[in-house]
Amino acid sequence: MSQPVFHYLDLGRLGRGEVVRLFLKDAGVDFKDIRYPYDATWPAASEDLKKKGITLTGKLPVIEYKGKILGQHIPILRYFSRELGSYEGDSNFEKYVVDAVSDLYIDWRVQWVASLKGVTDEYKNKIVPDYYNLVSRYYAERGGPYLLGDKITYADFAIYQSIDNDERTGTLPTLPENLVKLRKAFEQRPRIAEYIASGRNSKV
Incomplete structure (x- = not known):
């Protein structure tokens, strides 16, 4: 390469x-x-x-x-x-799921950048919890730790980054357990x- x-x-x-x-x-x-x-x-x-x-x-x-x-x-x-x-799923449906969750992340990113000018109650108490709860539903479908089960995809990197960035700006809510599991597995990759x-x- x-x-x-x-x-x-x-x-x-x-x-x-x-x-x-x-x-x-x-x-x-x-x-x-x-x-x-x-x-x-x-x-x-x-x-x-x-x-x-x-x-x-x-x-x-x-x-x-x-x-x-x-x-x-x-x-x-x-x-x-x-x-x-690698990193994008095998079937067309798996690739769709990865794309869909990545789009949710992109929507979050726009809101996160706006919050850097001043965190609003709406961002901290509604937008962020709603985002992680929605993402969590996708992860729950396959048991984790990654979006497609034991296969990591590029969407996992994006979701991990949103968790990390919200933590660093003091806006991370209590995460659903499957996203806690994602974070742990991600950070343990060699x-x-x-x-x-x-x-x-x-x-x-």
Whole structure:
């Protein structure tokens, strides 16, 4: 496999890019990890990346791979799942379930980003509990620990990231037991455990 070049902001475990990073780590994909400071220098850096054709929108994450520019974090996960022949389910129905739960995560992400400007009672007491309870129903259908039972998929990385990010912003509710089970199993995966222990993604 050609070496992907991963561009993202230096946000530690927060944000969309960490979902991709966790996925690549777990898959054992060797990639070049370029991180940009999210400070006063970022607007100029964003414009420079647009001029170089690395990002069409000036936003990250982006992966350069085999001469192509891949943007949007969930489509990136889908792309590499297909490239690897894993992480997306086997049957059309399994792939549908993975896509459906990933879409729930995308809806959550929009609300989470908005909450960074100020957490509302609606977000903390309704939106977040409703989200995890709905996601939990999908996990309950196959007994876990992952969405498709014992087969991890790219959706599991997204759901794990939502749990982690809500915890870091103080908005994580009491989780349904099957999502507690997911988190434990996810963090015990050898490459994920090694990555977390390294502290490379510990910045908030």
